[in-house]
Amino acid sequence: MLSRIREIVVYRELLSTLVARDLKLRYKNSVLGFLWSLVNPLLLMVVFTIVFTIMIPDLRVPNFPVFVLCAVLPWNFFSTAILSSIHSISSNGHLIKKVYFPLEVLPLSTVLSNLINFLLAFVVLLFMIVMFRIPLTGALLWLPVVVLAHLLFTGGVALVLATMNVFYRDTGVIMEVLIQAWFFLTPVFYPLEILPSSALVWGIELPVQRLVYVLNPMASIIASYRAILYGSTLGSPPHAPAFDFLARTLVTAALCFVAGLWVFGRFRTRFAEEV
Amino acid sequence: MVAMRFENVSKRFVMSHDRARSFQELMLRTFRRNARSASETLWALRGVSFEILPGEAVAIVGRNGSGKSTCLKLMTRILTPTEGRVEVQGRVAGLLELGAGFHPELTGRDNIYLNGALMGLSRREIARRLEEIVTFAELERFVDAQIKFYSSGMTMRLGFSIAVCVNPEILLVDEVLAVGDQSFQAKCLQRIEQVRQSGVTIVFVSHALDTVRALCNRAIWLDQGELREDGPCDDVVASYVASVQAPEGVTVG
Numbered sequence: 001m002l003s004r005i006r007e008i009v010v011y012r013e014l015l016s017t018l019v020a021r022d023l024k025l026r027y028k029n030s031v032l033g034f035l036w037s038l039v040n041p042l043l044l045m046v047v048f049t050i051v052f053t054i055m056i057p058d059l060r061v062p063n064f065p066v067f068v069l070c071a072v073l074p075w076n077f078f079s080t081a082i083l084s085s086i087h088s089i090s091s092n093g094h095l096i097k098k099v100y101f102p103l104e105v106l107p108l109s110t111v112l113s114n115l116i117n118f119l120l121a122f123v124v125l126l127f128m129i130v131m132f133r134i135p136l137t138g139a140l141l142w143l144p145v146v147v148l149a150h151l152l153f154t155g156g157v158a159l160v161l162a163t164m165n166v167f168y169r170d171t172g173v174i175m176e177v178l179i180q181a182w183f184f185l186t187p188v189f190y191p192l193e194i195l196p197s198s199a200l201v202w203g204i205e206l207p208v209q210r211l212v213y214v215l216n217p218m219a220s221i222i223a224s225y226r227a228i229l230y231g232s233t234l235g236s237p238p239h240a241p242a243f244d245f246l247a248r249t250l251v252t253a254a255l256c257f258v259a260g261l262w263v264f265g266r267f268r269t270r271f272a273e274e275v
Numbered sequence: 276m277v278a279m280r281f282e283n284v285s286k287r288f289v290m291s292h293d294r295a296r297s298f299q300e301l302m303l304r305t306f307r308r309n310a311r312s313a314s315e316t317l318w319a320l321r322g323v324s325f326e327i328l329p330g331e332a333v334a335i336v337g338r339n340g341s342g343k344s345t346c347l348k349l350m351t352r353i354l355t356p357t358e359g360r361v362e363v364q365g366r367v368a369g370l371l372e373l374g375a376g377f378h379p380e381l382t383g384r385d386n387i388y389l390n391g392a393l394m395g396l397s398r399r400e401i402a403r404r405l406e407e408i409v410t411f412a413e414l415e416r417f418v419d420a421q422i423k424f425y426s427s428g429m430t431m432r433l434g435f436s437i438a439v440c441v442n443p444e445i446l447l448v449d450e451v452l453a454v455g456d457q458s459f460q461a462k463c464l465q466r467i468e469q470v471r472q473s474g475v476t477i478v479f480v481s482h483a484l485d486t487v488r489a490l491c492n493r494a495i496w497l498d499q500g501e502l503r504e505d506g507p508c509d510d511v512v513a514s515y516v517a518s519v520q521a522p523e524g525v526t527v528g
Contacts, residue, residue, distance in 0.1 A: 169296055
């Protein structure tokens with residue numbers, strides 16, 4: 001495992017070159033390339049705001065556009081990074097069969113280029129925060145930690161799914177459906193607090209709120225972004241997430257990343273024969 | 276110190292014709308029990324051992340399907356051996372990947388950086404060699420054009436040029452020199468010769484036996500995945516030619 005990481009570090013220039021290539025290709029063909037990437041989250045923000053403040057007004061979340069946007073942007077980073085890195089191994093067969101390099105850089109570079117895109121989109125979020133007069137507090141200093149956890153988790157999932165797609169080519173199709181389900185199960189456009197703390201399903205008592213946190217690392221990650229940038233739905237200003245909560249989130253994300261590297265490394269030597 | 280060591284290396288390919296290739300198939304499989312899996316195995320290499328010393332120029336000869344390409348892919352670590360050990364010392368650049376890493380939408384210059392990075396070079400090292408690469412490929416006027424506008428000859432020239440200019444310690448040359456016009460081919464051979472004289476280890480796979488004889492001092496003859504003969508180039512090539520010309524009987528494995 002350590003030797004794998006060392007090799008990725010040796011090839012870090014390849015990683016940065018691939019990221020640069022990704023961004024270049026994405027933005028080259030249209031001057032509006034970057035602005036286009038903002039259309040989707042902004043549209044989602046507008047739609048959710050209309051639905052939950054005008055059509056269904058009982059949610060009573062203050063500053064709803066900011067509430068939604070500071071969850072939609074991270075979610076979009078996660079889902080686009082995952083969906084585009086799934087094919088990163090299987091569609092690069094011509095390369096993998098001919099040149100040796102640590103293949104981990106393929107999914108990881110896709111994740112990183114999406115990260116940069118996400119960070120650029122943050123400018124718009126900051127603009128919205130200022131416009132809605134939500135105070136920018138010292139809690140913002142925790143942002144790098146949250147981004148790191150987010151990045152590690154996304155990287156881990158990307159590595160596993162890219163591996164799966166080499167052997168089972170419909171992984172991408174299945175994930176497109178699953179990611180949609182995942183989106184609805186994650187508190188992106190609703191606050192976690194409206195979930196019941198427990199519910200009876202077929203006679204079994206389920207601690208719904210806890211389950212969402214425990215089973216879904218994205219819920220914790222998005223909750224952290226929200227705490228830092230938006231505050232609480234009761235209208236209190238942004239605050240640092242509880243330390244143990246953040247630590248748990250970070251450790252979970254790091255474990256997911258290590259697991260991803262392990263799975264990838266386990267099957268890596270068969271890629272050149274399978275793609 | 277050896278540049279490369281093959282220790283009893285075997286490579287088996289398993290072609291399972293009906294392994295499920297998607298989750299959908301996997302699901303259907305559970306309902307249809309009768310389909311028994313029939314997989315074919317192919318030993319591309321069997322118990323091959325040899326050592327190559329730094330600075331040697333070794334040719335690998337053999338019929339189609341004798342395991343030459345598998346051998347090269349094991350040397351580059353693209354494939355891992357099923358049994359045995361492959362040891363390689365130093366940076367390997369392969370001419371089998373001419374232009375493999377090229378992206379059609381990017382310019383020649385960007386592609387040089389990308390390909391260099393694929394070989395593990397840093398931006399600085401590539402920048403230092405850029406001039407040389409472009410000049411050798413005779414593409415001065417086109418570096419800033421997208422690769423998709425290049426002719427296939429231009430692409431090959433650029434690929435070759437990158438591979439020889441990154442100062443590899445081991446250069447693997449697969450059947451690639453067939454591309455390009457006469458004068459560029461001659462230039463390539465001259466360049467490979469020059470690289471050889473500077474002490475770079477060269478492994479050469481070709482059916483052009485004249486070139487093999489001119490370039491290499493040693494040859495390894497692979498026959499159906501097994502090492503048939505290993506020795507001075509002229510001798511091995513001579514007995515290989517004799518076996519190819521011999522009628523029947525030899526190929527039965």
